[in-house]
Amino acid sequence: MSKHPAARDHCLSLVRSVDRPTGGARYGRMFPGLDPLGTDPHVxxxxxxxxxxxxxxxxLDPGAALDSGAGDNAQQAAxxxxxxxxxxxxxxxxxxxxTGGVETDALRNARSPRLNLEMLYADGPIGSPYLFDLHDPAKFLLSPDGYDVPRNPQGVALIGDPRNDVHLFxxxxxxxxxxxxxxxxxxxxASGVPExxxxxxxxxTLTWHYQWVVVHDFLPRLVGQALVDEVLEDGGKWFAPEPLDGFIPLEFADAAYRYGHGxxxxxxxxxEGGPELPLFPDLVGFGPPRQRxxxxxxxxxxxxxxxxxxxxxxxxxxxxxxxLPEQVTGAVDESAYRSLAVRDLLRGDTTGLPSGExxxxxxxxxxxxxxTWPGGTPLWLYILKESEYLGDGDRLGPVGGRIVAEVLIGLLRADPASYLSxxxxxxxKLPAAGPTFGLTDLLIPVASR
Structure with missing residues (x-):
């Protein structure tokens, strides 16, 4: 018997009901005084x-791309x-x-703007009981082999955020x-904490360690330690919301933080020793994983x-x-919508972002x-090119880096439950393999290495 009473957004689909606009937290602007770039969508x-x-x-030079010391490989791990x-x-x-059609002031964020692992916990054992073990609701339910989330009879993931099922990674x-x-x-x-x-x-405990990793492991690799230290010490110059007033800037969501696609x-x-596979379609998700x-x-x-x-x-x-495969995009009217680059460029245009310049x-x-482009470069593309020419392709440049650092640290400071607050x-407090705790200590137990 259980010791406790036990008391879904795909990333790109335009047609599934779960992706239709709902109420939620707001979006806003980091630079409200800058005019939209306004580029011809066909361009x-x-x-x-x-x-x-x-x-x-x-x-692409295929041989160089697979050589960890050459080609278009960056310094950081994949x-x-x-x-x-x-x-x-x-x-x-x-x-x-x-394709737009929604006023930017009416856009709603279906996630709370906090680094609180909502994608994992959803509404907890009471509000989202299907995520947890019926006989031990303090623990998450996993597949019998432990390598997957539980799924319904049709293979749909029972998961805090269905977008995390988009691919194997x-x-x-x-x-x-x-x-x-x-x-x-x-x-x-084992430490005697009351049940x-x-x-x-x-x-x-997990949320605070995750937040620590964001500040002390993830961000320094992406934007540089000096910028992280500056924002931690002085606060954000362009994004510093008050407690409980955090929001997601469109310049972050629709440009700077899409850097990872590149x-x-x-x-x-x-x-080890396995074949080389592309992300899509070979490793597409939305079903039980075929590989580990x-x-x-x-x-x-x-x-x-x-x-x-x-x-x-x-x-x-x-x-x-x-x-992109149809499992990711859903049915589209234009074949160009299968390109994530097209989607990134159009999203920045429909939300009226300024130029990178x-x-x-x-x-x-x-x-x-x-x-850069004559007349102004779309912010998303500018940030990627800035990384190429000013960050040697390994980290974000001064525009992209500041937007990302100020937003992530600002969201933590605006969250009264975060460790920074x-x-x-x-x-x-969890074990670390080296002198400082990092992401791999969270993902791969020290004892199992």
Whole structure:
């Protein structure tokens, strides 16, 4: 018997009912005084479609792409953009159509703008009981083999955010976090925590360690330690919401934080010695996984060979993202909508984002001249090209980096339950393989290495 009374947004589909606009938290603007760029949508579609300037296929050297020391490989491991994707799923879900038609003031975010693992916990054991073990509601329910989330008879994931089932990488990270929660439950019970407090303490413990990783492991790799330290010490210059007043800036959601699409490799090796496979269609989700991912193949772990690297940021996307499968996009009227680059460019246009040049001018950042467009460059593309020319393809430049750092840290400060708000000098308590706690300590138990 159970010791306790037990008391769904796909990422791109335009047709599933779960993706239709709903009420939720608000979006806003980081730079309300800047005018929209306003580019001809047909120009954007040509740029992002098959054979356009955002298509990496024409520039791809297949041999170099698979060599961890050459080609378009970045310094950071291949798993980091997928962790970044989970952060996006945790904080933002714009369910409006990419073709526009919704006033930006009426846009609603179907996620709370907090780094609180809502994508994992949903409404907890009482509000979302299908996520938890009926006989032990303090723990998440997993598939019998432990490598998948539970699914209904048609294979649909029972999961806090269905977008985390879009491909094998997001699903594997989601499952690893479920395991981390369950391990924390075991630890708390062994420490004598009263049973009625175990779930909530486990949730807070995992959430604070996750938030710590965002600030001290993820962001320094993406934007540089100096910028992280500046925002932590001085606060945000352009984004500093008051407690309980956090929101998602459109400049973040529809431009800067879509940087990770440019880090997706052309192919991935899932296990040591295994074949190289593209993300789509080979590793598409929305059903029981056909293969397993060894996380040490995409994250650097002490005592193991270096992992595969992420693709360098250069404004180009691999073929698997230029031609997304229908399982991801749903039915589309225009074939160009199968390109994630087209979607990114159109989203920035329909939400009225300013040019990258105007934001750089506002920041007093170095002017980017290479890879830009006459009359102004779409903010998303500008940030990728800025990374290529000013960040050597390994990290975000001054425009993209500041937007991302200020928003993520600002959201934590606006959340009265975050570790930054309640105990800013808090330190991780879970075991670490090295001198400081990091993401791999959360995903891959030290004892199992």
């Amino acid at each position: 954007l579609m040509r740029a992002g479609a098959d054979g356009g300037i955002c298509d990496a296929a024409a520039a 798993g980091w953009p997928f962790f970044g994707q989970l952060l996006a799923h945790d904080t933002t879900a714009d369910r409006s159509p990419i 997001s699903l594997s990270l989601h499952v690893a976090l479920l395991h981390a929660h369950n391990r924390i439950v075991d630890h708390l019970r 009625e407090d175990v779930f909530e303490q486990a949730r807070v 880090q997706i490799r052309h192919t991935y090796r899932l296990v 991912l060894d996380l040490t193949q995409v994250f650097d772990v002490p005592g193991r060979p270096p992992a595969q690297r992420a693709k360098r940021l250069d404004g180009r996307l691999p073929a698997s993202l230029i031609g 105007e934001v750089a001018k506002l920041f007093g950042a170095p002017a980017l001249t290479e890879g 309640l105990e800013a000098d808090w330190q991780p």
